[in-house]
Amino acid sequence: MNHRDRGQPTRPVATLPAPPRYFPVAADGYRMRPGLRPLGTDVGAGALDGTLFQFHSGFPRYRENKLRCRREDYTRYVGASRLPGPVAAHVARFLAARLATEWPELFVQEPLGDGGVRLTCTLTSEVLRFGSAMEWVGLEAGVSPDPPYRDAWDALACQIPEDLAVVCRAPDATDWLAAVHVCAPSDWAPEEKLGLEFAAVHRPVPGIAPLLRASGVLVDGMIRRPPTVRLVWGLAPDDRLNRHPHAPGVQRQIPRFAAQDTDSPPAYLRVERQGIWGFPAVDAALFTIGVTVTDLRRIREVPEQCTRLAAAIRSMDAATRAYKGVGDGDELLAWLAQNREAHGNGA
Ligand code: HEM
Numbered sequence: 001m002n003h004r005d006r007g008q009p010t011r012p013v014a015t016l017p018a019p020p021r022y023f024p025v026a027a028d029g030y031r032m033r034p035g036l037r038p039l040g041t042d043v044g045a046g047a048l049d050g051t052l053f054q055f056h057s058g059f060p061r062y063r064e065n066k067l068r069c070r071r072e073d074y075t076r077y078v079g080a081s082r083l084p085g086p087v088a089a090h091v092a093r094f095l096a097a098r099l100a101t102e103w104p105e106l107f108v109q110e111p112l113g114d115g116g117v118r119l120t121c122t123l124t125s126e127v128l129r130f131g132s133a134m135e136w137v138g139l140e141a142g143v144s145p146d147p148p149y150r151d152a153w154d155a156l157a158c159q160i161p162e163d164l165a166v167v168c169r170a171p172d173a174t175d176w177l178a179a180v181h182v183c184a185p186s187d188w189a190p191e192e193k194l195g196l197e198f199a200a201v202h203r204p205v206p207g208i209a210p211l212l213r214a215s216g217v218l219v220d221g222m223i224r225r226p227p228t229v230r231l232v233w234g235l236a237p238d239d240r241l242n243r244h245p246h247a248p249g250v251q252r253q254i255p256r257f258a259a260q261d262t263d264s265p266p267a268y269l270r271v272e273r274q275g276i277w278g279f280p281a282v283d284a285a286l287f288t289i290g291v292t293v294t295d296l297r298r299i300r301e302v303p304e305q306c307t308r309l310a311a312a313i314r315s316m317d318a319a320t321r322a323y324k325g326v327g328d329g330d331e332l333l334a335w336l337a338q339n340r341e342a343h344g345n346g347a
Pocket of ligand 1 (some may be wrong): 032033034035165167177187188193201202204205208211218219222232233276287
């Protein structure tokens, strides 16, 4: 029996909203900031900002990227480190319930007589079966990916466009990155961050030291405060989702280009919508990362955005420019300036 036989709702992917087009570049130049807002705040995507998980018409691309990463080298993208069983169960239970609550036309959750749970996922045509402790039982319907789902974390993450991570905290207040399912990392290696504490995860970021002095407070807030979102942006030389530094073909910085070269875009704006949902009952938090990528030519057409981006690049020091993928920034500034001149806006 499949989900259609059970008379459950379905919604074709083509009827989902278009992917969000965020532009989180501040008007007052670039500064390193936490920028946490309550989940549900419209940060540029309207109704889609009301949910933790954002299902949009681009879903097949995100799903295919996850399956490709798992085939390429599973442990490069997915793993756990000292993840306590109760936390794994709590997170899996949350994910299944949240999907069914936020997107009832896409996910249906059924409690089973033996205490287990069945989750019907219409976009992937898969029916997932979990045991009474949310342990992975197997696929009841659908075609198993290669490699097959290893656990509930893996099976659930593959139904969701966002990447996922779990932060845990021990009774002595030390924290660590306990689980990752990250297939669209923005130039970092999930398997190298696994097991590290919050401060160590963030140490390579230029200018982040002041923020890290409050890392205990940030982690506490992640676990105990109501859910939040933050937007982060950088530039990338292409629109690929997976920017793992060791993945085949990933290029870090924007290649050199001529400012006059309007045909090929020099770069893409890469935005992450990060969601944080705390689980005080198990001293842990879920971290979600939703990536969207916009061709810089689209940004250059909008004078206000073009001016803001140029101001942000100008305000960055060399280390931040390199970290944000801007390179030395001068070619990009010249390319953006052409547009401001074209629009008579030389700000
Ligand atoms: C309160 C929550 C958090 C805050 C305020 C925060 C803040 C930041 C900031 C300011 C950056 C620099 C990039 C930018 O935002 O401009 C950053 C980078 C990063 N964050 Fe977070 N973060 C948070 C939670 C997390 C969590 C839970 C993870 C776990 C995966 C994480 C992983 C990373 C990684 C991997 C980078 C890039 C580091 C690198 O380049 O090596 N962050 N974060």
